[in-house]
Amino acid sequence: MAPTAAGKRNPAIVWFRRDLRISDNPALSAAVAGGAPVVPVYIIDSEKEGGYPAGGASQLWLHRSLIELDHALRESGSRLVIRQGPSLQVLRELAGQTATSCVYWNTIYEPAAGKRDVEVTRGLAEGGCETEISNGSLLFEPADVCTSGGGPYRVFTPFWKKCRSLSEPSSPRKAPKALPGPSSWPDSLALGDVFRDACPARSGGIRMTGSPGEKGAVAMLARFLDEGLAGYPENRDRPDLPGTSRLSPHLHFGEISPRQVWHAVSARTVYDPSQGVERGAEAFLRQLGWREFAHHLLHHFPETTTLPLREEFAAFPWKYDGKALAAWQRGDTGYPLVDAGMRELLGTGWMHNRVRMIVASFLVKDLLLPWQEGARWFLETLFDADLANNTLGWQWVAGCGADAAPFFRIFNPVGQGRRYDPKGDYVRKWVPELAGLPSKWIHCPWQAPKEVLSEAGVTPGKTYPQPMIDHPAARERALKAWRSLKRKAGP
């Protein structure tokens, strides 16, 4: 093949997907190492081909993240080419226009995306174009993590022990010093045009919170290392405190790599209040482990996005109720902590992890709504919507997944509120109509004395809903439903 310009090799295409960063990007590094000009491209329809369309919130984040990626590329003398259409067709076209002979990308460890990539690889090969695929989104190679019998893990602890017995994730790569471009740039769509109608009405109230893009991700990690990590073991469950890393959307879109987070966090120590000693940041690294585990499970059990991993749960007597689902989605359940969480989600596209469990438990166990409905809503409204993490989380709460909590573990929304939002600050922030209530009653306004309510300006049933269901009764109903399942599944 003839070179496109004197003294230059054929350009290499770098197909950006869930790796919207310049540093520690193995595909980009590999392309640059070849010494060829680099054509970075993002293909708009590729998420849909991945088996589930990104939700409204996710689209909003993606749009901003792509703008940031384009800026970062331009600082290195490059740019991001935006195209729309079926991935294979777009790549073939672009390869033809630029005389590219190799396309580089990083794997997305999701079943449908993996299948699509196999087809793209085959299709490009037919056109005489090579591909080079790297791992930029997981700490450990999925093929290396297997039981002694060679099978997948279904329990987190042995999975994580196995991961830790493998060699340490390699050090992150630095961003390439320069990104030489082709002699002439191929056409590109304008991001503003493509994303004009990206945010559907359902999640239309979500405001952009956080800073999409690599710079935002790096700043967020720095903030966490300075302000959050030291108190992580004690503060991570407190929605009223900034105790978590808030890296989830950045990790989902690959604005920062788990390797970068791993190495930054491993270098620090954390005070462990239960032991009274300084320890490694193991508690946080385990959270990265859960992310790995979620991808491991999705890879080996691809049907679990819609079907329970424990098959007997297919017969569980869920009660579909559109009105109840809508009340949960709006944050009008009458349980202040649940409503605070759902409103935080709808307002900001994010929810504290502890509260995610509580609202999920309420949907599945108090309302007996199928966990798939909750999973779908989360995918639609979360900026960090991630198929693997979301699937594991919901199946775990519903008790039908890997390493599931026993079904009789049912969160009490009042008790959880008292324990993890002791002053009620989190509820006051997101359920302002209860802000005047003293801490003692803020998690159970229906039990507050009349004079307390009137002084706080709260009229149950008018300014704030009565509990949509009595928790103790709902708990008994859930246990009964679970016992019925056990009987059916038995011999």
Next chain:
DNA sequence: TTTTGAGTTGTTCGA
């Protein structure tokens, strides 16, 4: 093949 130990995140009740 059999055995053994263990399993993210809870709640309630009674002593």
Next chain:
DNA sequence: GTCGAACAACTCAAA
């Protein structure tokens, strides 16, 4: 207020 037991046995993973 604090503590341990019960919840219901089951499945997983390794020895």
